[in-house]
Every structure is written in C-alpha cells, then in structure tokens.
Amino acid sequence: MNDKDIQENQTHPINSNASNNDLVSHLFLRIEKKLDHKDLYIGSIRKMNSTWVVVELKSEGKHLISIETIKALSNICQSEYKKSIRLNRSLPNSYLIIKKDFVSKLFIFSAIDLLLVNKKKLLIAIDGNASSGKTTFSKLLSQIYDCNIFHVDHYFQKPVSDPNDHLSNYASNINFKRMQREIFDPIQKEKDSKIHTMDLKTHTLSDEQLISYKEMSVVEGAYSMHPYIIKNYDLKILMTTTYFKQIIRIWKRNGFKKLTQFMKRWIPMENKYFHDLQIENDADIILRR
Numbered sequence: 001m002n003d004k005d006i007q008e009n010q011t012h013p014i015n016s017n018a019s020n021n022d023l024v025s026h027l028f029l030r031i032e033k034k035l036d037h038k039d040l041y042i043g044s045i046r047k048m049n050s051t052w053v054v055v056e057l058k059s060e061g062k063h064l065i066s067i068e069t070i071k072a073l074s075n076i077c078q079s080e081y082k083k084s085i086r087l088n089r090s091l092p093n094s095y096l097i098i099k100k101d102f103v104s105k106l107f108i109f110s111a112i113d114l115l116l117v118n119k120k121k122l123l124i125a126i127d128g129n130a131s132s133g134k135t136t137f138s139k140l141l142s143q144i145y146d147c148n149i150f151h152v153d154h155y156f157q158k159p160v161s162d163p164n165d166h167l168s169n170y171a172s173n174i175n176f177k178r179m180q181r182e183i184f185d186p187i188q189k190e191k192d193s194k195i196h197t198m199d200l201k202t203h204t205l206s207d208e209q210l211i212s213y214k215e216m217s218v219v220e221g222a223y224s225m226h227p228y229i230i231k232n233y234d235l236k237i238l239m240t241t242t243y244f245k246q247i248i249r250i251w252k253r254n255g256f257k258k259l260t261q262f263m264k265r266w267i268p269m270e271n272k273y274f275h276d277l278q279i280e281n282d283a284d285i286i287l288r289r
Contacts, residue, residue, distance in 0.1 A: 028097040029074040035059050035094055037067045053100050056092040063110040070096055072144040108285055123232055126220040128239030131249035133289055138220040148214050152221025154197045155179050170273045171223035184232045187217055222270050225279055238283035
C-alpha cells in the first residue's frame with residue numbers, strides 16, 4: 001500500500017480476557033508520566049470490539065501526534081460514549097481509546113500535527129467524490145483544531161468556459177476567481193476573509209460575512225484541488241468511495257429525485273475531472289472509504 005493511501009478502518013484484533021470488574025465508563029486516555037507529552041507517536045492499533053479501538057502511544061516512532069490532538073479526540077469520544085467499555089488487561093501503558101471510524105484519520109491528524117510544528121499557517125484541501133465524507137471530515141477537523149472551514153459549494157456559478165483554456169471545461173460551475181479573492185489571498189496575507197455564502201436552494205449569495213483569520217484553514221468540496229487553485233495548499237487530501245456506496249449515501253441524504261440528477265450530471269462531471277486531471281497524483285493523502 002502506498003504511504004499516502006489509507007484504507008478506512010484497518011485494525012488488528014485484540015484478545016479479551018477481562019473480568020466484569022474491568023467495566024469503566026470514562027477511561028479513554030492514559031499517558032505515562034515518563035513520556036514527553038510534547039512528542040508522542042502512534043504505536044500499535046488494536047481492536048477492542050466492533051466500535052472501539054485502542055491506540056498505543058509511544059515516545060518515538062514514525063507518526064507524531066500532539067498532546068492537544070490526543071486530548072481533543074479523547075473528549076470527542078467521551079462525549080459520544082453511551083455504553084461501558086470492557087478494557088483488556090493487556091492494554092499498553094500509554095494509550096488512547098477512539099472509535100474505529102477514526103483509525104484511518106489518525107494518520108491525517110499526524111500529518112497535520114507534523115506540519116504545524118514548522119509552519120506559521122496551514123491551508124488544507126479536502127477534495128473527493130460526492131458523498132465520500134468531505135464535509136463530515138472537515139467538521140471533525142474543526143472539533144480538533146482551531147480552524148476555519150470554507151466550502152466549495154458556496155462558490156457555484158453559472159457554467160462559464162474559455163475556448164482557449166481547456167482547464168476551464170472542468171468545474172466550469174465553480175467561481176475560482178472569487179475563491180482566490182475571498183479565501184486564499186487574505187489567508188496568504190494573514191488577514192480576515194470577507195466571504196459570501198450561497199443558498200443552494202435559491203442560488204443567491206448572502207451578504208458579506210467577516211471570517212476572522214486563523215492559522216489553519218480547510219477548503220472542502222469537489223474541485224478544491226483544481227489546477228487553478230492547487231498551488232495555495234500545504235496539504236492535499238483526497239477522499240474516495242465506491243460507486244455503490246456513493247449512490248446509497250446520496251439516495252439517503254438527498255432522495256431519489258436528486259440522486260437521478262447526480263447520476264446523470266454531477267457524478268460524471270466529477271469523475272471526468274478526477275480522471276482527466278489525474279487528481280490522485282496531486283494528493284498528499286488518499287482516504288478510501
């Protein structure tokens with residue numbers, strides 16, 4: 001498997017020989033005092049049950065993860081916790097218990113934490129198929145990091161293409177010039193952004209909104225890695241899914257009528273963009289769901 005290629009929910013089983021006295025409802029995180037809390041690394045990842053996994057935390061390794069990220073993940077999992085967890089007696093000395101769904105994303109958090117060590121500001125792209133989980137993942141990032149989230153959907157326009165520019169045939173319905181003006185230029189200057197969001201039902205723009213500058217920003221949505229704007233990013237994440245899963249998710253989210261529109265128009269347009277422009281080759285991390 002390629003280093004940048006992540007399969008979701010890859011774990012290894014852990015044997016369970018705990019007694020009834022080992023039931024707890026709060027112990028999601030343990031860090032030994034001897035570990036340097038500023039430099040922790042992801043160790044082995046083992047399955048506890050169908051929902052939870054235990055992540056070993058080590059003092060050295062390949063994948064750094066900050067104590068701030070660890071604590072944020074622990075808080076998120078505790079807030080979503082509903083039933084007791086049967087802890088295994090052979091748990092690592094230092095560990096983090098998280099939902100199985102977060103396993104593949106751990107290595108994205110690690111990449112972000114590593115970049116934040118040396119970068120004053122960080123701009124991340126999350127591109128991918130419709131219903132691949134881009135918006136959901138961007139929301140998770142906002143729970144872990146102090147960051148702004150910008151949505152490509154807010155930059156729809158009436159399709160416009162330039163016969164002298166073949167790139168304009170891809171995502172001709174996205175106003176990249178407005179994205180550059182409202183998002184990227186202010187971030188590069190470390191200034192607040194003045195944006196207009198779009199009502200996707202009426203296709204009208206909102207009044208100007210002031211978004212305070214933050215050191216980390218995320219741009220999520222299909223076409224966020226288009227050649228027109230790709231040079232702006234420090235980290236590029238591509239999320240993909242199978243056609244079957246895509247259809248099921250769109251049907252559940254949008255209903256049958258919208259699904260037919262996606263199948264006839266939006267999905268073929270996106271697939272052509274991914275294929276022709278070889279977007280996978282430009283991604284730093286690929287998350288396959």
